[in-house]
Amino acid sequence: MQVPAPFEYERATSVDHALQLLVQLGPESRILAGGYSLLPMMKLRLATPKWLIDIDDLADELGYVEEDGEAIRIGAMTRHRDLLESPLLARLAPIFRDAELEIADPVVRNRGTIGGALCQADPSEDLSAVCTAVDAEIVVRSLEGDRILHMEDFYRGPYQTAVAPEEIVVEIRVPTRAALGSAYEKINRRVGDWAVAAAGAALTIEDGAITDAGIALVAVGAEVSSAVAREALIGQEPTEEVFEEAAAAGAAACNPITDQRGSAEYKRHAVGVLAARAMGRAAERLGAEVAP
Structure with missing residues (x-):
C-alpha cells in the first residue's frame, strides 16, 4: 500500500495567509490545491514535504476566467471542469477545451486545478503544453509582490519550475x-490517461500568411516548445504541405x-502526425482554407 511520509497540515484562509505560512514554515512546506498532482507523488515518496498548506478555501479568490481587453485571466485555483465549460475560452482559446476533453476523468476535472497542473511540470501534462503554445504568462506572488514569467522561463525542465519556496502561482494570462487560432491533439492508451504523444498549435494568420506561431510537443522530451517547427511556419501560407x-x-x-x-520511434512519428493535425485545425478555426 502506498502511503505518504508523515506531514503536518495547515489550512490557509487567504492568499496572504498562505504566503505567510510559506515563510513561517520554510522550504519543506508545499501548497496543496486540488491534490491530484502532489498527493500521488507523496504516496510514491517522490515528494516528502513536512507541511502541507491547503488552499482549497481560496477558490473564490483564485478561481475565475475573465477577459480584460488584452488577455484572458485565469485564476490558479480554476478547476479543470471550469476551463472545459468556459464560453470565453471556447471562443478565444479553444485549445483549452480540446485539452480538457482529454484530461483524466470527471472526478479529477472537478477537483484538479490549472495552477496545480502547471506547478507539477510533468512533461506528459497537457495544460503546460497548452500554455506554452498560446504564449501564456504566469503570475507568481510572494509577500514582496508579483512577478510575471513567460512559460519558457516558468518551466525549468521535467518537474521543475521557477516558483521559489515562498511563492505561489496566482494567475495565468x-x-x-483577433487572428489567433488554436488546437490540441493527443493520443493515449485509454481515455483520460497520460499522453503517449500530444501536440498543441496556436497560429496567427494575416493576409494569407502565418505571422506568428506557438507549437508545443508533449511526452517526447524535456523541451515542450518547438522552436524548429515555429521557424518553419513563419511567413508561409497555411497549407497541408507547410504543416507537414x-x-x-x-x-x-x-x-x-x-x-x-x-517506443521512441513510434512517439516521434505520432507527435509529427498530431502536430500537423493541430496546425491544420488551428488554421481552419480562423477560417483559413488549408490547401493540400
Whole structure:
C-alpha cells in the first residue's frame, strides 16, 4: 500500500495567509490545491514535504476566467471542469477545451486545478503544453509582490519550475489576438490517461500568411516548445504541405524515450502526425482554407 511520509497540515484562509505560512514554515512546506498532482507523488515518496498548506478555501479568490481587453485571466485555483465549460475560452482559446476533453476523468476535472497542473511540470501534462503554445504568462506572488514569467522561463525542465519556496502561482494570462487560432491533439492508451504523444498549435494568420506561431510537443522530451517547427511556419501560407514539413522538423528535433507507453520511434512519428493535425485545425478555426 502506498502511503505518504508523515506531514503536518495547515489550512490557509487567504492568499496572504498562505504566503505567510510559506515563510513561517520554510522550504519543506508545499501548497496543496486540488491534490491530484502532489498527493500521488507523496504516496510514491517522490515528494516528502513536512507541511502541507491547503488552499482549497481560496477558490473564490483564485478561481475565475475573465477577459480584460488584452488577455484572458485565469485564476490558479480554476478547476479543470471550469476551463472545459468556459464560453470565453471556447471562443478565444479553444485549445483549452480540446485539452480538457482529454484530461483524466470527471472526478479529477472537478477537483484538479490549472495552477496545480502547471506547478507539477510533468512533461506528459497537457495544460503546460497548452500554455506554452498560446504564449501564456504566469503570475507568481510572494509577500514582496508579483512577478510575471513567460512559460519558457516558468518551466525549468521535467518537474521543475521557477516558483521559489515562498511563492505561489496566482494567475495565468493568455494574450488575446483577433487572428489567433488554436488546437490540441493527443493520443493515449485509454481515455483520460497520460499522453503517449500530444501536440498543441496556436497560429496567427494575416493576409494569407502565418505571422506568428506557438507549437508545443508533449511526452517526447524535456523541451515542450518547438522552436524548429515555429521557424518553419513563419511567413508561409497555411497549407497541408507547410504543416507537414514543420511538424516533421519538430518531430525530428524532439527526444522521446522508449517506455511502457511506446517506443521512441513510434512517439516521434505520432507527435509529427498530431502536430500537423493541430496546425491544420488551428488554421481552419480562423477560417483559413488549408490547401493540400
